[in-house]
Amino acid sequence: MSDDHHHPSARTPIEDRVDALEALLVERGIIDPAAIDAIVEHYEHAVGPMNGARVVARAWVDPAFRARLLADGTAAIAELGFGGPEGDHMVVVENTAAVHNLVVCTLCSCYPWPVLGLPPNWYKSPPYRARAVREPRVLLAEMGCAVPDDVEIRVWDSSAEVRYLVLPERPEGTDGLDEDALAALVTRDSMIGVARL
Amino acid sequence: VMMQGHLSGRFRHAIERMDPSWYLASSYYEHWLTAAATGLVEAGIITQADLDARLGAPFPVARPMRAPRLADPGPSVDAHRFAVGDEVRVREWHPFGHTRAPRYVQGKRGTVVRLDGIFSLPDVEYHCDHKRTEPTYSVRFEADELWGSPGDPVHVDLWDSYLEPVTE
Numbered sequence: 001m002s003d004d005h006h007h008p009s010a011r012t013p014i015e016d017r018v019d020a021l022e023a024l025l026v027e028r029g030i031i032d033p034a035a036i037d038a039i040v041e042h043y044e045h046a047v048g049p050m051n052g053a054r055v056v057a058r059a060w061v062d063p064a065f066r067a068r069l070l071a072d073g074t075a076a077i078a079e080l081g082f083g084g085p086e087g088d089h090m091v092v093v094e095n096t097a098a099v100h101n102l103v104v105c106t107l108c109s110c111y112p113w114p115v116l117g118l119p120p121n122w123y124k125s126p127p128y129r130a131r132a133v134r135e136p137r138v139l140l141a142e143m144g145c146a147v148p149d150d151v152e153i154r155v156w157d158s159s160a161e162v163r164y165l166v167l168p169e170r171p172e173g174t175d176g177l178d179e180d181a182l183a184a185l186v187t188r189d190s191m192i193g194v195a196r197l
Numbered sequence: 198v199m200m201q202g203h204l205s206g207r208f209r210h211a212i213e214r215m216d217p218s219w220y221l222a223s224s225y226y227e228h229w230l231t232a233a234a235t236g237l238v239e240a241g242i243i244t245q246a247d248l249d250a251r252l253g254a255p256f257p258v259a260r261p262m263r264a265p266r267l268a269d270p271g272p273s274v275d276a277h278r279f280a281v282g283d284e285v286r287v288r289e290w291h292p293f294g295h296t297r298a299p300r301y302v303q304g305k306r307g308t309v310v311r312l313d314g315i316f317s318l319p320d321v322e323y324h325c326d327h328k329r330t331e332p333t334y335s336v337r338f339e340a341d342e343l344w345g346s347p348g349d350p351v352h353v354d355l356w357d358s359y360l361e362p363v364t365e
Contacts, residue, residue, distance in 0.1 A: 005245065005255050005256070005258050006216050006257070006258070006259070006260045011250060012253075012254045014224070014226070014227050014230060016252060017234070017252060017257075018228055019235065019255060020248060020251040020252040020256065021230065021234055021248065021251075021256075022238075023251060024248065024251050025237075025243070028242075028243070030237075031241060033329045058207050062324045067323050089313070089314060091311070091335075104293055106299050106301070107209075107297060108209055108212070108300060109225065121225065124225045124264055125225075126221055133301065133343075133351045134301075134344065135348070136348075136349050137348070137349060142241060145296065152350070153349035153350075154349070154350060154352060155349060155351040156335075156349070157298055157299065157351060157352065157354065158354065159298075159299055159316055159353050159355065160297060160316065160333045160354035160355065160356065161313070161314065161316045161333065161354075162312065162333075162335070162354050176302055
C-alpha cells in the first residue's frame with residue numbers, strides 16, 4: 001500500500017507532528033498552553049511513587065489502617081490525602097508468605113496515577129503487557145525478581161475501572177525504623193509487583 | 198480537553214484503530230498523539246487538511262471506525278448477577294468496535310473473586326449517544342485454563358455482560 005494517512009511508509013518525526021497539532025489547537029483557541037503547563041507540573045512534582053510509599057509505610061506500622069486499606073483502598077488512601085484521576089477505585093493487594101501480586105494492563109496502560117505517578121515505559125510496552133499474564137514467573141525472574149516456587153503469583157489485569165496497588169511485605173530487620181524511614185525503603189517497582197523488598 | 202480525552206474509551210479506541218504494524222513499532226506517546234489528532238478530526242474540531250497543511254506532509258491518523266453507531270444502548274443492570282465463588286465463562290465474540298474483554302480470556306472459565314462497582318459499559322459508550330451501566334467483577338482464571346499448561350493465576354476485571362454462568 002502506498003503512502004496514505006493510515007499506514008504511511010515514511011513518517012515525519014513525532015516532534016514535528018506534536019508541534020503542528022499543538023500550534024493548530026492553540027491558534028484555534030482550543031487549548032490553553034498554561035493549562036498544559038500546570039498539568040505537566042502536577043504530574044512531574046506532586047504525584048509519584050512517594051505517595052504510594054507513604055501508604056505502604058502507614059500500613060506497616062498501623063494494623064487498623066492496614067485492615068481499612070485492604071477493605072476499601074480508595075477511602076484509606078484518601079485518609080493520607082491522595083486521590084484523583086485513575087485512582088477513584090483502588091484495590092490494594094497484599095503480598096504474604098504465600099502470595100506475590102503483580103499488576104498489568106494488557107489492553108493499554110492503566111495505572112494508579114495518584115499513588116504511583118505516571119507509568120514507566122516498560123509497563124506500557126507490548127512485551128510486558130503480554131508476558132505478565134502469559135509467563136509472569138519467567139518475566140519477573142528476568143526483571144530481577146525471584147519468587148520462591150511455593151509462592152503463588154497472582155496477576156491482576158486492570159481491564160475495567162479498578163486500579164491496583166501492591167502492598168509489599170515489610171522487610172526483616174526494620175523494626176526500629178519510623179514511618180518516614182520505612183517509606184524511603186518502598187520502591188515503585190515493589191508496588192507494581194516486579195520487585196520484592 | 199486532553200485529560201478527558203485520555204480517560205475516555207474514545208481515546209483508547211482510536212489507539213486500537215492504529216494500523217497494527219504501526220502500533221507495535223511506535224512509542225507510547227506516539228499512540229497518544231495519534232489518538233488526539235484522530236479524535237479531533239473525527240469530532241470535526243479540525244480537519245485532516247488542516248493537519249496536513251500545518252505539518253507539510255500527510256499527518257498519519259488511525260483507521261476509520263468500523264463499528265456501527267448504536268441507536269439503543271440496551272438495558273442497564275443495577276444488581277450483580279454473580280456472587281463471589283461463582284463459576285463463570287467469558288462470552289466469545291470479537292467486535293469491530295471497542296471492548297474491554299481481553300481476547301485471551303474469551304471463552305475461558307473462571308471464578309468470581311470480587312464484586313466491584315457499576316460502571317458504563319465501554320462497548321456501548323464509545324458507539325452510542327447513551328450509556329449502559331453494568332456491575333463489574335474480578336474473575337480468577339487458572340493458567341491451565343488460559344494456556345493449557347500449569348502456571349500462575351490471572352485475575353481480570355470484567356463487565357457483567359461479558360460473563361455467562363457455568364452450569365455443568
